[in-house]
Amino acid sequence: MAHEHKHDHGRDHDHGQDQKPGRDRHDHTALDWAVMGPLLESQAELFAPLYERAMAWLAKEQTDPGLIVDVGSGPGVVACLFAETFPGARVDAVDGSEPLLERARARADRQGFGDRFGTLTGELPEVLAELEYPADLLWASRSLHHLGDQRAGLAAFAARLAPGGTLAIMEGGLPSRFLPRDFGIGRPGVEARIDAIEAEWFAQMRADLPGAVTETEDWPALLASAGLKHxxxxxxxxxxxxxxxxxxxxxxxxxxxxxxxxxxEALDADDRAALDRLVDPQDPAGVHRRADVFVLAAHTVHTAVRAG
Incomplete structure (x- = not known):
């Protein structure tokens, strides 16, 4: 269950700290987070302005948290941003991948946060029981949707909050875009077609999780069902x-x-050919060389508070 605020499937649903596509599209649970460490880091670094704005919003509710827990932290880019944003806080990064947590510890040491930065390795949500103290702010960026029972996962997250503590989950948003609708290769609209394939992949990934429960993803209602307020x-x-x-x-x-x-296998021949050209460093029409490449993405954060 390693997650760096990521995308699980291809490019979006986890563009953030991290989208994480599967190694084998027929095995939706076979995700090699350790191999993806450098990619997850570069993605999270690119998305740092988005996370910083989210943290500024969170700081209005939690002005001086003692302990911040990043649940599904991956290689720790966002956890270190929390340490920078809240200089009085200890930050614990929690993930299922020890290789990614090694990267997180190294990053915290490089940035001078090592003395107030901890890691905890294990499967979510059970590993949260090993936290030494309850959290004043518990952040889960696109890690909850890797749990079969998301309602139970939220209850487990909420149980680790201190009185008055905030739970913040990043789930949902909009698919990211890199190119104009018609970028001059193949049939226009390839990114929209990829979105549809990703949505199917994501639904199958969820269905294949152990103990998978179908849930209406009304996040405020689910947070309220976990006993949280505001x-x-x-x-x-x-x-x-x-x-x-x-x-x-x-x-x-x-x-x-x-x-x-x-x-x-799910893309038609024209779209595969278009992607081949886009990723070819030598092709003048590829993303390495063309002038119209951009990134436009939106991620949604949902918050709620444990009663004091």
């Missing part, structure tokens, strides 16, 4: 317009490559 939701935008710098181009190329490799 629910709120807000969406945050990442807008990196064209012409894109090299790191944005590299990110777009990495994700389009993963989309092609993950969904190749």
């Amino acid at each position: 629910t709120g939701s807000r969406s945050f935008l990442l807008d990196l317009p064209a012409p894109a710098p090299d790191r944005v181009r590299a990110y777009a190329a990495s994700w389009l490559t993963r989309v092609r490799d993950t969904y190749g």
Whole structure:
């Protein structure tokens, strides 16, 4: 269950700290987080402005948290942003992947937060019982949807809150975009067609999880059902317009490559050919060279508070 505020499938539903497509599209639970560590880091770094705005919003509710827990932290980019944003807080990064947590600890040490940064390895939500103290702020960015029973997962998250503590989950938002609808290769609208394939992949990933429960994803209602109060939701935008710098181009190329490799069988021949050209570093029409590459993404954060 490693998650770095990510996308689970191809490019979106987890563009953030991290989208994580499966290694084998027929095995929706076979996700190799450790191999994806560098990609998850680069994605989260790119999305840092979005996370910073979300944290500024959270800081209005939690002005001086003692303990912040990042549930499904992946390689720790966002956990370290929390440490920077809340200099008085201890931050615990929780994930199922020890290799990703090793990256998180190294990042915290490099950035000077090592003395107030901890990690906890184990499966969610059970591992949360091992937290030494209740959390004043518990953040779960696109980690909840990796649990078969999301309602039970939220209850487990809520149980680890201190009185007056805030639970913040990042789920939902809008599919990300990198290119104009018609970018001059193949049939216009390829990103919308990829969205549809990703939605099917995501539904199958959820259905294949152990103990999978179908749930209406009304997050404020689910937070309230966990006994929490004062629910709120807000969406945050990442807008990196064209012409894109090299790191944005590299990110777009990495994700389009993963989309092609993950969904190749589901795409028609024209769309596969278009993706082949887009990720080819030597093709003038590829994302490494073209002038119209951008990133536009929106992620939604839902919050609620444990009664004091």
